[in-house]
Amino acid sequence: MIMSSWSSDEEEEYTLFSKEDDNLLNNQNGSSGTARSKESNGGYPKSVFFILGTEFCERFSYYGMRAILILYLTKWLKFDADNATGVYHGFVFLCYFSPLFGAIIADGYLGRYRTILYLSIIYGIGNVIMSATAVPPPEWIGPMIALILIGIGTGGIKPCVAAFGADQFRPEQEKQRETFFSVFYFMINLGSMFSIILTPILRADVHCYGAECYPLAFGIPAILMISSAVIFIAGGRLYKKIPPTGNLIGRVFKCIFYGIKGKISHPDKRPHWLDHSIGLFEADFVEEVKRLLKVLIICVPLPLYWALGDQQGSRWTLQAEQLDGSMGPLGRIKPDQLQALNPILILGLIPLFEKLIYPCLDKCKVPNRPLQRMVAGMFLSVIAFVMAGFVQLKINSQFESPLTTTEIGITHYNVLPCTASVSSAHYSQSIHSLQLGEFQKFSPGNITWNISADCSTENISKTFSFIGSHSYRLVILQNNSSSLDLIKIKDQRKKSGEGNALISVMNMDNSIGSVKLVPTTYTGTVTEKTGITFDIKNHTHLSLEPESYEVYKLPKNGDNTTDWSLVSTVKLGIGGIYTLLLYNENSKTNLMLFTSVEQNSLSMFVMVPQYIVITVVFISDKPIVIHQCRTELFVYVCHGTTVYSYNCGGNSFLNYWSLVWIFTGTKVHEILYSGSLSNEHCLWQFNCCNNI
Incomplete structure (x- = not known):
């Protein structure tokens, strides 16, 4: 039996094979320019292993x-969450729209082999551009070109690869052909599983150009895509290459057009309005x-389903x-x-x-x-997003309520070596000493503060x-003349929507010229371009990845490439807001990390139940025979993600059936939907999907 459980984006990877297809394959000879595949000892044609590797x-x-x-x-291109989600789903839309052209090219002009080959080259070029443009300074034109090329490449080969295999x-190899789909599906999930685990590690744990290493994280997929093309080319002489059979998609649309035209222009009744096109078509x-x-008709609700399903890569990751x-002790799982x-879970x-x-x-x-x-x-999908909505409710409960126009918030910091009183x-x-007071709300306007200190x-x-x-x-401190003083600095109480930590540096050591934070995972020499450098005259909060950092100082008039020295280590939590105080005590620089707003304590594993439910939607299927074709029509119903494998007669319809399913995944509605709401309305967004 063909394995009928398909991953979230690979339900489209199916095909049909009829007796006519088998006859066509059986009749291939030297005159058609194809080669007869040799079989391996296990019964599979050797060419199949090149396709599986590809x-x-x-x-x-x-x-x-x-x-x-x-x-x-x-994080790198600095798009806000809504624009980033729109770009993401625009890319996914292209990946599911371009199969239309891939099927037309394969069926009508180049055949499957050359279509896969040429589009794989375009695909690889897109990956290389994606990696090459991920270097400083951040720019968006190169990545957008890369995404277009990748979308055309991956979408163009979608209706061809499984069919070509x-x-x-x-x-007479019907049994082997059926097991091929199971192995093909296994390779899909194996590749996606390893890549989703590995590339976030390369992104976050490897640092280049003083930040997360996106060139390497995109570079490995580029290498794998080039390897895919090389493997595919290597099996060239072993493949059976069916020549193009004509532009089926164009014929289908013409048939429908002439059927409608005949229905309007000829009032005579016929059993079906498409019968008006008989004579122009067989x-x-x-x-x-x-x-x-x-x-x-069965596919009509599926785009609405995909509006939910594909949020895993965007809103669920955010x-x-x-x-x-x-x-x-096992470390920290990354959001991506x-x-x-x-x-x-599928496997x-x-x-x-x-x-x-x-x-x-x-x-x-x-x-x-x-x-x-x-x-x-569909109901299981709704349940998954209801779960996501409750998770977002819990997340929102960790955020402070924003101040109104009739409120101000004040926190007092005592950086003196003794207790201070403020009123x-x-x-x-x-x-x-070296503590902060409670966060208090007051009415805006002029406020007079009285300060005294034990020292x-x-x-x-x-x-x-x-x-x-x-x-x-x-901030209560002693100024340069050692007199008691009070200074006002703007504060930041709104957490980062991306889960980053926010930190500001407050320097009270006059010997320090500059301060920087470097991830503890960095093992190289600290120089001017390493880590994040703070302007000690400006107390603005900067956004950093939540992890452990080493704090380095540079003396006044010190060499920016050699004179950085380690002060201590600090750990920043997800969503926490901090003020880092550097002060001099006994001719030694010390530091104190003040936590203004506590980090998010809710575990990422609260999202596991919603992933389990949405995965059950993807894999819960069972073949049901519906006698609507002159041979047979197998419908693999996947609880709202219906996967079709048709044996409806004729090699000409081979890529078209594949295209129909893939095309239900086009995401134009997601682009409009994802950009229509601000990030503060994420919870409403989840529930809006459920209502749809």
Whole structure:
């Protein structure tokens, strides 16, 4: 039996084979320019192994690049979440729209072999450009060109690869051909699983140009895509190459056009409106188009389903950014690695469904019919996004409520070596040395503060003006003349929407000229271009990846390439907001890390249930025979992700059936949808999908 469980984006990788196809394959000879494949000892044509290797490398390349794409757009190119999501789904739309042209080229002009070959070269060029343009300074034109080339390449070969693999089998090899699909599907998931795990590691744990190493993270998929093309070319002499049979897609549209035209211009009644095109097209071809249109009705709700399913690579990844991926001694899972749950769960749950769940459902006869399974799948999708909505609710509960125009927020910092007291008309507090006071809300306007300290005989009063809806830090310190002083600095209380840590540096050591933070994973020499350098005269918060950092200082008038020295190490948590204080004590630079807003404590693993449910939607299928073709029509219903494998007569319809399924995945509605709401409305966005 053909394995009927397909990964989230690979349900389209199916094909059909009829008796006519087998006859065509069986009749290939030297005059057609094709070669008869030799069989391996296991019964597979040797050419098939080149195709399987090609598919593994291509899927590794595609999913590896796509796994880190949303973070590349938001963190490196600095797109906001909504624009990045729009670009992401625009790219995915192209990947699912370009199969239309790939099928036309393969069927009508070049054949499958040359279509795969030429488009793989375009695909590889796109990957190389993607890697080459991921170097400083960030620019968006190169990546957009790369995404277009990759979308054309991967989409163009989608309707061809699986079909070309099955072309290699002889008529009597039906069993081997069926198992080929299982192995083909396994290679898809194996490639995607390894790539989704590996490329985020290369992105985050390897540093180049003083930041995350996107050139390497995109470079490995580029190498794999080039390897895919090389493997495919290497098997060239072994392949059976069926010549193009004509532009089927154009014929289908013409048949429909003339059917509609005949219905309008000729009032005579016929059994079906498409019968008006008989005479211009063969009767058998018209019948096939009729059956095609019947099946297309089932596909109508599928684009709405995909509006949910493909959010895993965009909104779900952005949601994972705001969660704690700590796994204790095993390290920390990265937000873009969480997508690997899909192929891992697929490979793990298939035996469970085959051996236990399917037999139980068969005995209960629920859900038993195709439409029942589709409806059940849609409801499971809704449940998955209801779960995502509740997770987002929990995430939002970790955020402070924004200040209104009638409120200001103030936090007092005491950087003196002794306890200080601060008071105003409606507030008083004592703050220990090197500590911060509680965050307090006041009314905007002018406020006078009275300051005293145990290590100073003087008392001072200072008045500052405060603007509504803003936060401030008031720092108690000794100025250059050793007098007691109070300074006002703007504060940041709004967490990063991407889950990054925000940190500001406050320097009280007059010997320091500059300060920088370098990830502890960096093992090279610290120079001017290493890590993140802070302007110690400007207390602005900078956004950093949540991880451990080494703090380096550069003395005034020091050499920017050799004089950096280590002060200490700090650890920044997901979503935390910090102020790093550097001060001099006994002629030694010390530091204190103040936490203004606590880090996000919710574990990333709260998203696992929603991944399990959406994966169950992808893999829960069962073949049902529907007698609508003159031979047979196998419909693999996948709980809302219906996978079709047709044996509906004629090699000419081979790529078209594949195209029909792939085309249901086009994501134009996702582009419009993803950009229509601001990031603050993520929860509403999830629930809006469920209502659809």
